[in-house]
Amino acid sequence: MKTPLYIYNTLSKKKEEFMPLNPPHVGLYVCGPTVYGDAHLGHARAAISFDLLYRYLKYLEYKVRYVRNITDVGHLESNADEGEDKVAKKARLEQLEPMEVVQYYINDYHHNMLRLNLLEPSIEPLASGHIIEQQQFVDKILKSGFAYEKNGSIYFDVEKYNTKYKYGILSGRVIEDLKSNTRELEGQSEKKNPFDFALWKKATPEHLMHWPSEWSEGFPGWHLECSTMSTKYLGKEFDIHGGGMDLLFPHHECEIAQSTAVHGKSSVKYWMHNNMITLNGQKMGKSLGNAISLSDFFSGNHPLLEKAYSPMTVRFFMMQAHYRSTLDFSNAALQAAEKGMERLFRGIDELEKINPSDSSTVNIEDLEEKCHLAMNDDLNTPILVSHLFDGIKIIHSILDGKETISGPDLDRLKALYSNFVFGILGLKKGNKEQVKSDLSSELIETILNLRLEAKRKKDFETSDQIRDFLIELGVEIKDKKDGFEWEIK
RNA sequence: GGUCGGUUUGCCGAGUGGCUAGGCGCUGGUCUGCAAAACCAGUUACAGCGGUUCGAGUCCGCUACCGACCUCCA
Numbered sequence: 001m002k003t004p005l006y007i008y009n010t011l012s013k014k015k016e017e018f019m020p021l022n023p024p025h026v027g028l029y030v031c032g033p034t035v036y037g038d039a040h041l042g043h044a045r046a047a048i049s050f051d052l053l054y055r056y057l058k059y060l061e062y063k064v065r066y067v068r069n070i071t072d073v074g075h076l077e078s079n080a081d082e083g084e085d086k087v088a089k090k091a092r093l094e095q096l097e098p099m100e101v102v103q104y105y106i107n108d109y110h111h112n113m114l115r116l117n118l119l120e121p122s123i124e125p126l127a128s129g130h131i132i133e134q135q136q137f138v139d140k141i142l143k144s145g146f147a148y149e150k151n152g153s154i155y156f157d158v159e160k161y162n163t164k165y166k167y168g169i170l171s172g173r174v175i176e177d178l179k180s181n182t183r184e185l186e187g188q189s190e191k192k193n194p195f196d197f198a199l200w201k202k203a204t205p206e207h208l209m210h211w212p213s214e215w216s217e218g219f220p221g222w223h224l225e226c227s228t229m230s231t232k233y234l235g236k237e238f239d240i241h242g243g244g245m246d247l248l249f250p251h252h253e254c255e256i257a258q259s260t261a262v263h264g265k266s267s268v269k270y271w272m273h274n275n276m277i278t279l280n281g282q283k284m285g286k287s288l289g290n291a292i293s294l295s296d297f298f299s300g301n302h303p304l305l306e307k308a309y310s311p312m313t314v315r316f317f318m319m320q321a322h323y324r325s326t327l328d329f330s331n332a333a334l335q336a337a338e339k340g341m342e343r344l345f346r347g348i349d350e351l352e353k354i355n356p357s358d359s360s361t362v363n364i365e366d367l368e369e370k371c372h373l374a375m376n377d378d379l380n381t382p383i384l385v386s387h388l389f390d391g392i393k394i395i396h397s398i399l400d401g402k403e404t405i406s407g408p409d410l411d412r413l414k415a416l417y418s419n420f421v422f423g424i425l426g427l428k429k430g431n432k433e434q435v436k437s438d439l440s441s442e443l444i445e446t447i448l449n450l451r452l453e454a455k456r457k458k459d460f461e462t463s464d465q466i467r468d469f470l471i472e473l474g475v476e477i478k479d480k481k482d483g484f485e486w487e488i489k
Numbered sequence: 490g491g492u493c494g495g496u497u498u499g500c501c502g503a504g505u506g507g508c509u510a511g512g513c514g515c516u517g518g519u520c521u522g523c524a525a526a527a528c529c530a531g532u533u534a535c536a537g538c539g540g541u542u543c544g545a546g547u548c549c550g551c552u553a554c555c556g557a558c559c560u561c562c563a
Contacts, residue, residue, distance in 0.1 A: 033563070046563035086561075173559075177491055222561085244563030249492095251562090274563070275494095281555065285562055320512065321502060326495080326556075333501045336513035343512085346527080382503045386511035396528065460522060467524085478526045485526085 027238030152202035152216025347392030
């Protein structure tokens, strides 16, 4: 690769050249979902953003270990230290075992991620499976002196930490501001400061999920699981930590504090954050009640949806925007993406019809270089997509006889689309091709041949009747010069 | 209130100070028995005001509006 990969590091607020700690190995950790509700468009944004990164790193021939966790405990509601565990709450409401709730939503998440054509992470650890490790981590923080015990709960001492290190390096927050701004809520008297966060929390009697420890029967704090599991599987120092921008503070800031307290420095070299999906300009979020689930998108079963959108439409929609920009949901935008993607796929299909010439009048190498440049510039997929559409114009020009392409260049162009569209953007074609191979497709073609015959005999009444009949059944007919093509709508 | 980000052509959405992003839509054309589909062409905007510069969506300042985080969130 002529140009190196640059990625935006939230820590430095700059695009930095990506240089792995131990090439060709790359450690990538991404905050996955808290499994207490249906996977929604926001989950898809994060997952797809980092799936893109994962795919591109692999394309660049890095050996990537991709860890994406699942939060199934320790994630509290309303207040990080006093609220009720989200999973436990759901379980109580639905009279289910907590792990039953967890399993249900993990299945839902996996199912939807698979439909979005996400590659599976190398490791997908559950917080509940790492209680011992988290307790050990708490122990280390206690030994480092940056935590204190109160009534069986362990809290991180942010103020003390701030005297030796600096709290707030990622979010740009300063502790003095936090002192004046952190909202005072009731029942926080256990903590020295309101911005201290729980590492281990003693369980109240109604709390369903708890484990024994030397401090109390309790459960780990939310921020702890990511510090524990990322360093367990990727080492004390690793390359990339990703997640949604909404996790930047306090979650990721606390992770940095925890790791630094134990290891003396932050574990993460590059912090990457995807931006939010908005709905009418407002963040789409579970807690705001305006999140549309992925299942709804795929079925079209939601008052705000004018129709069903395929997983690939959703994926392409996101690829047309940069991962660090907010992306506003609308039916118009989704439908525009759907049509654009169809045009892209049609163009790629046309590739197979090209006959190579002795020489090229088109510059495929240049196109390829532009695609790489776009991706190397902090994964600029909108620019990449624009180049891919330029390539589609080239394909049509060749088929029109306006341009020529040599055999090697044709292979190169095919490889380009295969690599970038299917490999890196992670798009895949629908199942229309499958339909074409079975009996019904043969029937459709037989009927269309009869129509063609009628047209030749200028029996337009019959041919139009057949056309109306098939359109009624959802078959789209595309008349060509000497024949026809068709598609299931 | 504090911190940070945004305001781009009808819509979505990129833009590294100087030459057309791209998609959708729209208009015209090609093809066609008609239509549809497809393809081709056209469609030059950068919230406001001031400044820096030979030259500014692009840098600086101010104003207006919108949003994110500061509480769980992808």
